[in-house]
Amino acid sequence: MSATGTTAARAAGPAPGFLRRALRAGPFAWIVWGGVAFFLANLAALILSVVVNSFAVNWFDGWLPSAFTTDWYAEAWREFNLADVLLVTLIVALVVVGLSLLFGVPAAYALARRNFPGRQAVMLLLLLPVLLPPITYGIPLATLMYKIGLAGSLAGVIAVNLVPALPFVVLVMTPFIEQIDVNIEAAARMCGAGTRQVFTRVLVPLLVPGILAAAVLVLVRTVAMFELTFLVAGPDSQTLIVALYSAAFTPGIRAAQAIDAMAVIYTLLSATLLVIALSFVNPTQIVAQVKEVNPE
């Protein structure tokens, strides 16, 4: 799925290599590339300083710590019960992915194929959780959950994470579904397939790339979703990012290096997920509508 589009490819012609292009370009290009380089250099240094610190025996002054050790990773693993936390993170993320796909894909199909009175209202209901700050609906939702005793449980954490995940699946899947020719479905129906058969035999096999993309993206977002999980999580239902925040927000209790070690583990986890996601889907394809223009 080359999303850069056939038109762009035709315009650019054979790939010239961006370095050569940059060398040929004027001062404006140099400013842009300089800015990018400055941003990336600072970012790399920022990440590196966390990584270096997570291996440092101690690092108070100087360019580098005096000695290195891997003890902090072992300590972080023990101190923060990382095995449990990772298990909770995994369960929450996978259940959220499963449920949001199960509910979201059929909804996206109905929205892509039908124009019905009230469609605008449904779209608004889907857009609002994406647009409003999580705290806005998170606080009343958490209040309700404390009232009915759902807060602190795994089910509660899964439920709050569904709120942003479900609309996200619908919004990502809709353009993928619009791409599928309606005639294929019509043909299947003509051969006697019911709606369920159309789904399992025709649509889902065609939608596999889109479903995978949506699944991995929801996985990444759920692992990274801090605010909502933080509001309802109890001690046994913390995900990794909430455990990390709690450790970082109460400095002095834990060694800074152990917190950094945990942050590095977290980053490795989500970077792995993102790399998997990027191999399935071109990032620019997610946000723009993927209707390919037929080049005349």
Added chain:
Amino acid sequence: MAEPRTVADPRPAEPAPKPGPAGAPAPGATRPPLRHRLAERGIDRLLLLLLPAVATLIALFLYPMMYGVGLSLQPRSGGIFANYVEFFTDPYQSGTVWKTMRLALPAALFNVLASVPIAYRLRGRFRGKRLLTAILVLPVTLGTVLVADGILRYFGPRGWFNRVLLELGLIDEPLRLIYNYWGVMFSLIITGFPFAFLLVLSYLSGIDPTLERAAATLGAGPWQRVRRITLPLLAPGLATTFILSFVLAFSVFPSANLVGEPADETRVMAIAAYQAAFERYDYTMASTIAVLMGAFELVVIALVLLWRGRLYTGHTGGKGA
């Protein structure tokens, strides 16, 4: 939505509603059965597929939101609007609005404006584009806590950033960049920029490049092509990007606590709401602040959309619409 829809439905080749095995007999010979008339307007059993998603969102989103609005109107003491009056008369609370805006608006604006020239350079196709895009997008995964952690180390008084500047002789004493406004700003840029860049890049690659070449044949220089062709076509996309970046920056919470000055300079609305709910257990005030937070954000979004409505939003020739 009330206009009677005729047969001229814009959606192509809709599968005709089949009579079904138990097709209800038509009540009148001249009028088609109710099911057919409904199906003609797009209502049939297929819409049941919406049910699980809509029901979930109503239960987990709409109902709690309504509950929150209701809760905010039942203050612990005073009349129905007492919470709102208290929020706006207490400068410690109402100041959070300004503090949030002061962070979110410049951060979103910077992220969008910085993305435009970079995305403009990166559109088209060349070797290494995918890698460079991936590197620019990777910070999305860093997560606020690692970014906050890194900012504390890297921009701290003894961090590498200040060290380099000191060695170069640019400054005499370390700059104070953490535990204040700037720390939060850096974190908003690091986490927000990749997202804005991704959106701008996809909008930009949706613009047909032949339009620019057509302008070039008419004698437009590079700057004129950008100014007269690309920017007007890109502007609605930029508005959308700004809205989404603003949404991200507006709900800043962890970084305002970790690298900001949560007691004073970066006491954003999210912190105020959290403190009301989980430190003072005043759920009605917390709901009030949460509702106001949503309201203020929607006001900004509405203003941007109003401006966006005056722009050209037609076909851009490429894959984006």
